[in-house]
Amino acid sequence: MRIGELAKRAGVSVRSLRYYEEQGLLTSERSASGQRYYSEEALDRVLFLKRLYAAGLTSRVIAELLPCTYAPSIQTSDDAFDRMVEERERLKSHIDDLAGTLRNLDAVIDTNRRWRASQSQDAASGTTAS
Amino acid sequence: MRIGELAKRAGVSVRSLRYYEEQGLLTSERSASGQRYYSEEALDRVLFLKRLYAAGLTSRVIAELLPCTYAPSIQTSDDAFDRMVEERERLKSHIDDLAGTLRNLDAVIDTNRRWRASQSQDAASGTTAS
DNA sequence: CTAAAACCTGACACTGACGTCAGAGGCAAG
């Protein structure tokens, strides 16, 4: 498939796909005229890339992990593997942190909800708020 | 306390504190000469800001939420409250997504670990890899 | 009193992941 179709199916922009290739995260076959052609496999790859980006990994880091992900071999893997475990830990603690923030937000929301409830009660009992 | 101390205690840069103020996320008393002075409360506030930033909220969004967070009142809260609940949901699904990515990474790591184990076994049994 | 350290405003620099535009070529349909 060509770049437009891949973009549409993966839910990313054409620009992004070219950027990914520029960063060494994605490869493509080229026609004689230079047009990019992608296999079905590329779709999975792009979807995976999306997840890693969403996980806050930068393209440079992703580039370091990819050899490990797609072509396990002793030489390429030794560093990449450690890197990947490292990033896994980073992601894990980030998630934990976010979970903390979520609880935090929930507390704030709850406080507000109670406060608003009490206000509407005041209003109902004739007390003018403001 | 002055800006340098707050920065140190909160673990952010002085520049960031000034930026937060510029964005309306943080206020300060000013001395006659214009120097910022902060109360202890400001520390909590900055720490909370850090979390929201880490949660991927932009300063504009945070600015919308803050009235709700710090000064519940019917007028300011109505919009802000909805906004906050909305952001909570966004954060929640983001966390879920990240958790998915984490499992994804774990799977990749596991695959690699197995592969590496099998390789080292091959090596031990005299098989030359590569 | 004086030097060092901290602070002020204002402005420009940077990074990353794109958007967007220009100018040119490729390709299927009528």
Next chain:
DNA sequence: CTTGCCTCTGACGTCAGTGTCAGGTTTTAG
């Protein structure tokens, strides 16, 4: 053949959060 859409490269624009520098004032320590 032409019309219209897709693609190409290259380059500059954007946005958020922050670094950093300049040039000047204030506060603190000795």
